[in-house]
Amino acid sequence: MRQFYYFLITLLVPGLSIAAGMLPETSIVLLYEEAGDTAILLENTDKQPLLLYSKIKNLPEDGSEEPLVMLTPSVVRVEAGVKQQVRFALRLKEPSQVQRLKRVIFEGIPLRQQDDRNIVDISVRQNLPLLIHPRGLPKNSEPWKLLKWSLSKGQLSVENDSPYVVRMAEVVNLQPQGTAVQLERSYVLPGQTLSFPVTDAVADAVRLYPATMYGYSVDSYDAPLTAKAS
Template sequence: MSRLSSAVITLFWCGNLFLWISGGAMADGMEPETSVVILYEENGEATINVKNTDAGPALLHSVIQNIPEDPEPLLIVTPPIARVEPGDTQLVRFISTLKEPLKTQRLKRVTFEGIPQVRAEGRATIGITIRQDLPLILHPQGLPRHQEPWKLLKWTLRGNRLTVHNDSAYVVRMGLEVHLLPSRRPAILPRTYILPGEVLSTSAGEGVARVSGVEIQPATVYGYSATAYEASIVVEAG
């Protein structure tokens, strides 16, 4: 039986799951123990356990990815590649390479991908490789840990432009869709995170009137959806 050509399917579930399908029914995957990696500057490193949930051995490929807004390399991962037996767990370390102290939280991404061993030639199988994509936050020494940093955001409305200012030292993550109150008119933010010192702006649509606040769907430090939060808003003459 000839081997089937591979296809790529992309799913989103608490991160990005990338599935490479090549033909029978085997799921190869690496499972991180948490949904986020946090490196506290005073510790100099962070660790996470990643388990091989497949029935066979696989190579764990760990990669740090910079976000477009912050391309500066701040840490390394070790080991970048490791063989993990079925059911076993691999400890992955993230080591700080900071050249100067952090002033604010910094955001990176880390991916964990399991690469299964090559199957015998001529066997028709479906090999599914799952790539987990997690946020990685670097936290400055001396900065208090804040469980609700979205409460520090400042919202303004000028004409039909909705703007959010993050004057804090924290990375804030939330859903793309927000609602103007009391009408609950939706507006879509440019992305699901706002970095320290950033300002994001979006259109609130035409004919906006009598706005008293904005409702957002924030995410906790560990990426879980928190209770919807109603923030105050400053309406400026436009």
């Protein structure tokens, strides 16, 4: 489908060049507090040099603008077919007790010669999660099982009182009816409680569709409801 989409755009816009962009080696940047730093490789899959712009973006619901992580280089020229390393260094003032989630943006800006003015370039942006794992916190491959779900007075609530970031699909289904409930986002941060309006008066469980730390979907999981609507 993506190849067809690119082909269609090329037909509609003469002289359009679709940039392949900077391809990261993994779907997430993991930064362990014990290590203090980490790195990721990105490959320029385009046929021309690109300027790689990299920046870290805080989540609005995180409630902190503190620069926990510094990256280098923030801007660098990358030749066609060449891999570029971007390093991340932790800048915690105090040890963290919970996982922290941020986003890292990688954008490859095409470089064109002055005589290529009739060619339109499109930059390709990669938006990856950046997960900071605290020192001494055990790894948990199924953190979604720690979420607490409740249903009361037309509201479905999920509480994450664990130290783990939980990733899952943005839709859950109430059981046994199968009613779909749209969530606000595809993750629940440590300490968060989220609530959503529902139409079903009675349900026994909520079926969620978890994702691993790397964003890969796994088997659905039916979580019990700690409270039922009357």
